Amino acid sequence: MDKLLSIFRPSTGSRELRRQPLFTGMSWLVLLFLYAPIAVLVVFSFNDNRSVVRWTEFSLRWYAAALENDDIRRSAMISIQVALSATVFSTIIATMAALATTRGGVYRGRSAAIALINQPLMIPEIVTAIATLAFFSILRQLTGVTGIGWLILAHTVFCVPFAYMPIRARLSDMSVTYEAAAADLYATPWQTFRHVTLPLLMPGVMAGAMLAFVVSLDDVIITLLVAGPGETTLPIYILGQIRRGVTPEVNAVSTILIGLTVTMVTLTFFLQRKRK
Amino acid sequence: MIDVKNVTKRFGEGQAAVTALGDVSLTIPEGSFFTLLGPSGCGKTTLLRLIAGFELPTEGEIALDGESIGHLAPNNRPVNTVFQNYALFPHMSVARNVGFGLEMLKRPKAEIDSTINEMLDLVQLGEFATRRVDQLSGGQQQRVALARALAPRPKVLLLDEPLSALDLKLRKGMQSELKRLQHETGITFVFVTHDQGEALAMSDQIAVMSAGAIRQVGTPEEIYTAPQSRFVADFIGDTNIVNATLLGFDGDAAKIKFGEGTPLTVHAASTSLSPGPVHVALRPETIHVVDERAETALLRGEVVDSTYFGAGSQMLVRLEDGVSVHVQVSTPRPVGSRVGLECDTSMLHVLED
Ligand SMILES: Nc1ncnc2c1ncn2[C@@H]1O[C@H](COP(=O)(O)OP(=O)(O)OP(=O)(O)O)[C@@H](O)[C@H]1O
Numbered sequence: 001m002d003k004l005l006s007i008f009r010p011s012t013g014s015r016e017l018r019r020q021p022l023f024t025g026m027s028w029l030v031l032l033f034l035y036a037p038i039a040v041l042v043v044f045s046f047n048d049n050r051s052v053v054r055w056t057e058f059s060l061r062w063y064a065a066a067l068e069n070d071d072i073r074r075s076a077m078i079s080i081q082v083a084l085s086a087t088v089f090s091t092i093i094a095t096m097a098a099l100a101t102t103r104g105g106v107y108r109g110r111s112a113a114i115a116l117i118n119q120p121l122m123i124p125e126i127v128t129a130i131a132t133l134a135f136f137s138i139l140r141q142l143t144g145v146t147g148i149g150w151l152i153l154a155h156t157v158f159c160v161p162f163a164y165m166p167i168r169a170r171l172s173d174m175s176v177t178y179e180a181a182a183a184d185l186y187a188t189p190w191q192t193f194r195h196v197t198l199p200l201l202m203p204g205v206m207a208g209a210m211l212a213f214v215v216s217l218d219d220v221i222i223t224l225l226v227a228g229p230g231e232t233t234l235p236i237y238i239l240g241q242i243r244r245g246v247t248p249e250v251n252a253v254s255t256i257l258i259g260l261t262v263t264m265v266t267l268t269f270f271l272q273r274k275r276k
Numbered sequence: 277m278i279d280v281k282n283v284t285k286r287f288g289e290g291q292a293a294v295t296a297l298g299d300v301s302l303t304i305p306e307g308s309f310f311t312l313l314g315p316s317g318c319g320k321t322t323l324l325r326l327i328a329g330f331e332l333p334t335e336g337e338i339a340l341d342g343e344s345i346g347h348l349a350p351n352n353r354p355v356n357t358v359f360q361n362y363a364l365f366p367h368m369s370v371a372r373n374v375g376f377g378l379e380m381l382k383r384p385k386a387e388i389d390s391t392i393n394e395m396l397d398l399v400q401l402g403e404f405a406t407r408r409v410d411q412l413s414g415g416q417q418q419r420v421a422l423a424r425a426l427a428p429r430p431k432v433l434l435l436d437e438p439l440s441a442l443d444l445k446l447r448k449g450m451q452s453e454l455k456r457l458q459h460e461t462g463i464t465f466v467f468v469t470h471d472q473g474e475a476l477a478m479s480d481q482i483a484v485m486s487a488g489a490i491r492q493v494g495t496p497e498e499i500y501t502a503p504q505s506r507f508v509a510d511f512i513g514d515t516n517i518v519n520a521t522l523l524g525f526d527g528d529a530a531k532i533k534f535g536e537g538t539p540l541t542v543h544a545a546s547t548s549l550s551p552g553p554v555h556v557a558l559r560p561e562t563i564h565v566v567d568e569r570a571e572t573a574l575l576r577g578e579v580v581d582s583t584y585f586g587a588g589s590q591m592l593v594r595l596e597d598g599v600s601v602h603v604q605v606s607t608p609r610p611v612g613s614r615v616g617l618e619c620d621t622s623m624l625h626v627l628e629d
Pocket residue numbers: 287288294295296314315316317318319320321322323470
């Protein structure tokens with residue numbers, strides 16, 4: 001009991017906290033529950049057997065099957081189309097928002113603007129999804145426009161705060177002296193942006209874009225409600241398939257998705273570390 | 277020629293407002309090496325930023341060669357800056373940094389290239405053209421910053437404490453390098469420093485500032501030998517400041533006396549002072565030590581310290597009213613002895629407070 005309580009004693013400090021057996025144990029438990037299911041999924045995607053619980057032999061047949069499956073290919077294309085478009089739009093918007101909130105001087109309502117941009121992170125996604133569904137139905141009816149544009153629009157909106165965060169972080173770390181120096185050397189505001197601000201901001205923009213891409217690629221709830229007929233993205237397809245039980249094919253597709261996501265997140269991490 | 281006319285700069289509003297510059301007027305002659313000298317926080321950087329266009333004056337006007345530029349954006353002023361931390365673009369080579377100004381002005385490529393070469397030769401960095409700026413030493417970065425600011429041939433070059441990040445030896449070298457560059461290019465340099473030695477060594481003219489105001493403008497010699505105010509005398513260095521009584525004026529000359537001594541006629545910084553206690557500046561090298569009882573002694577005191585410095589000695593003499601005075605002599609008197617101090621009255625002058 002004494003040991004247990006001692007971890008709450010401030011005098012022990014963080015170094016001490018790390019050495020507490022309870023702390024170490026908890027950490028391992030968390031990591032286990034976080035990654036064991038993923039490990040199992042990845043392992044069984046290479047299983048030469050229809051079962052997803054009994055291992056027989058290594059094989060790539062489910063990858064082959066997944067790549068030959070027209071539904072999977074179609075939904076993967078849609079996913080990529082939506083994610084790429086949403087990434088481009090949301091990154092542009094996020095860059096402009098970050099410039100306005102870090103370089104526009106102090107103005108009334110700046111904090112409110114930042115809070116508004118980040119709001120989608122706070123609202124439960126299902127609420128946003130239902131609201132978007134209702135709103136878009138009205139707009140669709142009023143304008144008569146249909147198509148994948150609506151899904152891209154919805155994705156763009158919830159990707160903005162994810163793209164915004166790393167871009168803003170990089171901008172506020174960046175000294176304004178570079179921009180002052182450019183202006184001093186006869187660069188117009190646009191030239192300053194193009195030749196100085198943007199190149200220096202690029203690691204932040206890339207990090208933001210990758211986060212946006214991953215978030216869009218992984219989205220289920222909003223897509224489920226907003227997507228029209230024939231606009232099935234990969235996660236939605238997988239969701240539909242597993243209603244009929246988990247198949248090794250789904251495992252294979254999921255592994256590809258995980259691989260993509262992990263690559264992107266790792267790249268983002270290194271881009272952000274390359275600050276200086 | 278730069279004309280700063282009644283410029284006031286306030287930061288913030290209402291209660292929290294800070295007046296960085298209060299009604300400053302200044303004329304900077306064309307082609308001169310002009311130094312803004314003053315203690316930290318006196319408004320030197322603010323004045324420079326106003327000339328560069330990074331700040332707009334709250335009140336007043338700035339003109340360059342008769343044309344008002346106070347309201348122009350920085351990119352529309354023929355004025356370039358060497359930033360204190362250099363602010364070289366880290367994603368560009370040395371050459372592209374130097375050519376940046378001309379590139380933004382959309383000059384022909386051939387002209388840009390030849391100017392880059394010329395500028396890099398001028399600062400002796402010819403072989404570094406293709407280097408990245410973070411592969412340069414502090415002193416080299418400094419010179420790239422200079423080359424970059426000089427390349428578009430501005431009418432005015434602003435330098436905000438450009439030497440403060442360099443070590444002493446490099447600093448001395450850069451001081452003469454800057455003088456040479458100013459001489460060779462003929463561009464007006466406005467140089468900011470809080471080091472009076474640097475200011476005296478480099479400038480054609482110095483403006484001494486304190487608390488958002490200009491206290492005195494003059495050549496290094498004028499500032500050194502004839503400081504107008506107690507502040508300038510104190511700031512510029514080793515001048516002695518002693519107490520005296522002002523009796524009145526005789527034309528431009530002031531009549532004063534030390535203690536109960538005989539009245540003397542000396543220079544005065546201003547004829548608007550009222551009779552009573554005043555401060556008088558007395559340079560150490562103009563004082564002669566004589567016998568305490570000598571008729572010619574203006575001041576009397578006791579030697580309290582004496583330091584040998586090679587070419588002579590510096591003695592510290594405590595006067596009867598407790599004020600200490602530095603004196604340079606070739607043969608020092610023993611500590612504890614009483615001496616008289618004599619000096620050329622034409623070298624004395626009364627200070628404003
Ligand atoms: N952007 C600003 N906002 C508020 N106050 C400022 C701002 N810039 C300068 N000041 C104030 O104006 C005054 C003058 O500042 P300035 O930077 O011009 O001094 P300085 O002479 O360059 O000093 P230093 O030698 O330390 O660089 C200071 O009191 C400073 O606090």
